[in-house]
Amino acid sequence: MESHRAETAPRQPFLDLPPLNGVAGTVRLPGSKSISNRVLLLAGLCAGTTAVHDLLDSDDTRVMLDALAALGCDIERLGPSSVRVQGLDGRLRVQEARLFLGNAGTAMRPLAAALAVLATLQGGRFELAGVARMHERPIGDLVDALRPLGCNIACPGNEGYPPLRLSGSAGGALALDAPVRVRGDVSSQFLTALLMALPLAAAERAVVIEVEGELISRPYVEITLNLLARFGIDVRREGWQRFTIPAGSAYRSPGAIHVEGDASSASYFIAAGAIAATAAPLRIEGVGADSIQGDIHFIEAARAMGAEVLTGPNWLEVQRGAWPLRAIDLDANHIPDAAMTLAVMGLYADGRTRLHNIASWRVKETDRISAMATELRKFGAMVDEGEDWLSIEPPSHWHAAAIHTYDDHRMAMCASLAAFNGLAGATPPVPVRVLDPGCVAKTFPTYFDALLGVATASQQQVPVITVDGPTASGKGTLSSELAAALGYHHLDSGALYRATALAVLEAGADAGNEAAVAALAARLPIRFELQRVLLEGIDVSDRLREERVGLLASQISALPAVRAALVELQLGFRRAPGLVADGRDMGTVIFPGAALKVFLTASAAQRAERRHKQLISKGISANLDSLRADLEARDARDMQRSAAPLRPAQDARLLDNSALSIEASVEQVLAWWEDVQPFATR
Ligand SMILES: Nc1ncnc2c1ncn2[C@@H]1O[C@H](COP(=O)(O)OP(=O)(O)OP(=O)(O)O)[C@@H](O)[C@H]1O
Numbered sequence: 001m002e003s004h005r006a007e008t009a010p011r012q013p014f015l016d017l018p019p020l021n022g023v024a025g026t027v028r029l030p031g032s033k034s035i036s037n038r039v040l041l042l043a044g045l046c047a048g049t050t051a052v053h054d055l056l057d058s059d060d061t062r063v064m065l066d067a068l069a070a071l072g073c074d075i076e077r078l079g080p081s082s083v084r085v086q087g088l089d090g091r092l093r094v095q096e097a098r099l100f101l102g103n104a105g106t107a108m109r110p111l112a113a114a115l116a117v118l119a120t121l122q123g124g125r126f127e128l129a130g131v132a133r134m135h136e137r138p139i140g141d142l143v144d145a146l147r148p149l150g151c152n153i154a155c156p157g158n159e160g161y162p163p164l165r166l167s168g169s170a171g172g173a174l175a176l177d178a179p180v181r182v183r184g185d186v187s188s189q190f191l192t193a194l195l196m197a198l199p200l201a202a203a204e205r206a207v208v209i210e211v212e213g214e215l216i217s218r219p220y221v222e223i224t225l226n227l228l229a230r231f232g233i234d235v236r237r238e239g240w241q242r243f244t245i246p247a248g249s250a251y252r253s254p255g256a257i258h259v260e261g262d263a264s265s266a267s268y269f270i271a272a273g274a275i276a277a278t279a280a281p282l283r284i285e286g287v288g289a290d291s292i293q294g295d296i297h298f299i300e301a302a303r304a305m306g307a308e309v310l311t312g313p314n315w316l317e318v319q320r321g322a323w324p325l326r327a328i329d330l331d332a333n334h335i336p337d338a339a340m341t342l343a344v345m346g347l348y349a350d351g352r353t354r355l356h357n358i359a360s361w362r363v364k365e366t367d368r369i370s371a372m373a374t375e376l377r378k379f380g381a382m383v384d385e386g387e388d389w390l391s392i393e394p395p396s397h398w399h400a401a402a403i404h405t406y407d408d409h410r411m412a413m414c415a416s417l418a419a420f421n422g423l424a425g426a427t428p429p430v431p432v433r434v435l436d437p438g439c440v441a442k443t444f445p446t447y448f449d450a451l452l453g454v455a456t457a458s459q460q461q462v463p464v465i466t467v468d469g470p471t472a473s474g475k476g477t478l479s480s481e482l483a484a485a486l487g488y489h490h491l492d493s494g495a496l497y498r499a500t501a502l503a504v505l506e507a508g509a510d511a512g513n514e515a516a517v518a519a520l521a522a523r524l525p526i527r528f529e530l531q532r533v534l535l536e537g538i539d540v541s542d543r544l545r546e547e548r549v550g551l552l553a554s555q556i557s558a559l560p561a562v563r564a565a566l567v568e569l570q571l572g573f574r575r576a577p578g579l580v581a582d583g584r585d586m587g588t589v590i591f592p593g594a595a596l597k598v599f600l601t602a603s604a605a606q607r608a609e610r611r612h613k614q615l616i617s618k619g620i621s622a623n624l625d626s627l628r629a630d631l632e633a634r635d636a637r638d639m640q641r642s643a644a645p646l647r648p649a650q651d652a653r654l655l656d657n658s659a660l661s662i663e664a665s666v667e668q669v670l671a672w673w674e675d676v677q678p679f680a681t682r
């Protein structure tokens with residue numbers, strides 16, 4: 001089994017979203033985090049194998065998969081979102097393990113309970129730890145419920161908080177004569193953890209769990225009960241205070257199980273539809289009105305704010321109804337995660353939106369009440385907070401803001417919705433900077449792609465950086481690094497001229513026939529995919545770099561009709577969140593209004609040397625002198641032609657990188673980019 005650990009590439013520091021002005025189309029949701037991790041653990045504990053389909057692939061599910069693998073479960077990947085889990089049948093296969101559970105509450109709590117029970121009955125030593133924030137998230141109520149049963153649990157950091165050490169000797173027993181008592185008013189995950197762990201001790205006797213205090217987040221307990229039933233455990237519920245796991249209970253695999261789309265993740269698109277789907281509804285696939293997830297009730301709150309929502313068995317369609325949205329006053333205890341989205345919808349409302357009974361927000365990935373209040377104020381909103389409530393009044397004047405996300409995926413996804421501010425009358429509409437956007441990997445790694453796949457922006461609002469310069473100055477390298485650092489698209493315009501040249505060669509066309517070459521350029525069947533260039537679906541990336549192709553590209557690029565034929569294609573690359581375009585005339589002709597223009601140069605000797613090294617490293621023999629002569633001839637042709645000659649735009653910043661490393665060049669341009677940003681640095 002391959003490792004499930006997330007890539008450790010450095011995370012992009014920020015993503016700037018331009019003002020967005022609409023949404024349209026269809027979005028497919030990733031699997032629910034709550035269901036995915038519950039199903040994985042149940043599949044790991046039960047007898048037999050379980051094929052889990054539509055599983056969420058995210059940080060939180062990866063730590064659960066890693067933990068199960070460390071505990072001896074065989075896990076086979078069946079496809080990008082399917083795994084087959086061979087369960088332990090309630091028997092520990094390894095007696096000792098140290099499990100790293102990141103910041104996944106849905107892994108820490110139920111695994112702690114299950115391993116405490118198994119270690120007590122069968123013997124074993126387990127250590128469960130996570131990231132620093134996980135060690136600040138209380139688990140004392142669960143520990144307090146398990147210790148009276150005879151479970152040996154130590155909290156070597158702070159009492160009542162992870163990390164946890166669980167131990168026991170073989171042949172132990174659990175004290176289950178009296179009901180197991182657990183508090184339900186801080187987090188429902190403690191009850192869920194016990195409901196999933198105690199069937200392991202219910203083969204011969206019924207186990208009763210009693211909840212102390214008012215149980216919060218009941219819909220999540222309903223998910224637990226529903227999934228337990230799918231795995232053969234029919235819990236009897238008396239109100240929300242008493243739960244009985246019948247004697248003779250034993251986990252049984254359902255064979256195969258499909259994970260629903262994530263209803264909490266749906267909330268961002270429901271909100272986007274309510275705010276910005278003005279022409280046609282936004283379709284959301286993967287979850288519908290019959291969902292077992294409590295956050296599906298977000299629909300009712302969104303409707304109360306004005307959204308028009310149609311529902312089907314596995315889909316939703318959302319369109320703007322009332323506008324501005326209606327401010328609401330809501331007890332949001334039943335939808336604690338999705339209610340964060342209502343706070344951002346409050347920015348678009350006709351008055352003050354109040355959310356109360358949300359104390360659990362304070363012990364989530366971050367203190368979400370405080371974080372939301374701090375960040376929404378940056379947009380200009382008037383926000384008040386209390387121990388268990390938040391109220392939001394929309395900005396009268398919107399500010400471009402850099403939003404901290406506190407390693408909290410929901411903060412990042414919520415922040416993105418502020419980019420529709422132009423629809424609320426922000427004049428001018430302002431961009432939104434989301435800091436550490438990669439934190440969405442916890443539940444929705446492709447969130448920003450999904451959002452930008454359905455959101456529209458006015459082309460003029462999409463920022464462009466142009467990088468022009470002579471051959472082999474490093475334009476392509478610099479531009480692709482900039483695009484990666486900013487999360488922007490990249491246009492290598494030289495590739496379009498090269499592709500046209502290749503098309504001319506392949507068609508055996510006359511390169512001197514301007515109209516014929518322009519006709520080929522106008523219907524260039526070109527696609528860019530994952531750094532590769534496809535012509536009629538065939539990868540021609542390497543062929544485009546051949547010298548004969550570069551030489552012909554340089555010749556045909558002087559033909560005005562050929563240049564004109566490629567203009568629309570190039571303009572089409574200007575898509576949210578932004579574009580880095582490199583070539584010869586990006587700043588002068590194609591994107592004259594670009595926010596930042598760079599003219600990149602290096603001495604001819606340096607450039608010839610770099611090209612020489614580049615070719616040698618690819619195993620292509622080359623002569624330094626002839627390379628230099630060739631690139632100088634090309635530069636001369638590019639500079640002297642009448643159509644879009646190579647020259648710096650008047651407002652371009654000049655960068656001679658003869659003595660600069662690639663990293664230093666990238667840093668310099670990013671610093672220039674910061675100079676032209678409107679974001680307050682509070
Ligand atoms: N600042 C730099 N320092 C050293 N080498 C560099 C630097 N920038 C780029 N290079 C190297 O120079 C070579 C040419 O760079 P690149 O292909 O990006 O140039 P280009 O301007 O896009 O060329 P062309 O116009 O032919 O497409 C590459 O091998 C690249 O790694």
Ligand SMILES: Nc1ccn([C@@H]2O[C@H](COP(=O)(O)O)[C@@H](O)[C@H]2O)c(=O)n1
Nearest residue numbers: 493494495497553554557583584585638
């Ligand atoms: N905007 C542009 C880009 C390129 N060219 C011409 O195409 C040739 C190939 O470009 P590379 O950047 O890939 O080397 C180049 O020699 C230029 O003549 C152009 O005219 N305008």
